[in-house]
Amino acid sequence: MRVEKASYVGEDNRGQKFQIEANRALQRSSDEPVVDIWGMLARFGLSNGPVTVAANQGRYNLDEQKVAVQGPVRVAGPEGEQLVTRDVTVDLKQNLVTSDGGVTGRTELGEFQADSLRADLDGRTVVLDGRARLKIVQGRSDENNAPFAASPDRTAGFADGCSRARPGECAGVGTKGSQQQRSD
Secondary structure: OEEEEEEEEEEEEOOEEEEEEEEEEEOOOOOOEEEEEEEEEEEEEOOOOOEEEEEEEEEOOOOOOOOEEEEEEEEEEEOEEEEEEEEEEEEEEOOEEEOOOOOOOOOOEEEEEEEEEEEEEEOOEEEOOOOOOEEEEOOOOOOOOOOOEEOOOOOOEEEOEEEEEEEEOOOOOOOOOOOOEEEO
């Protein structure tokens, strides 16, 4: 079966709408439970705004309920967040996402990179694995968005008063400008 310009609209278990589009999909035979997909784009309506996910190609295994995305995957969040990785597996049964390729990204806090990622879609958590790096960009964060905010003297700190602690008591206190954190 071959489909051109496929679109699927639905709602997740939290009532948030999503739309998944594909330029082309091909299932070579009904005996083979694999659908090849090209030109994938997904839009998820989260409570704080839409998230888009784009990829060039992937394979959906109907029996295993897994999508294997070959090549780059780009994610854009509602507040300017960006994430780029490659070679991703989405396990629809377990609601887990893993990447076999490196990951880079940007949030309001700064820029990050790692060798791979694991995401729990139910728990809405993302774990960066292997040589994870975070470069905090001072002043990029909004002071009203706890837990992280820049104090008036532009020193990194936490909105709960950590910015007034003695150097060494809180991560980032006592440094100005950009900050590089490494976790090997």
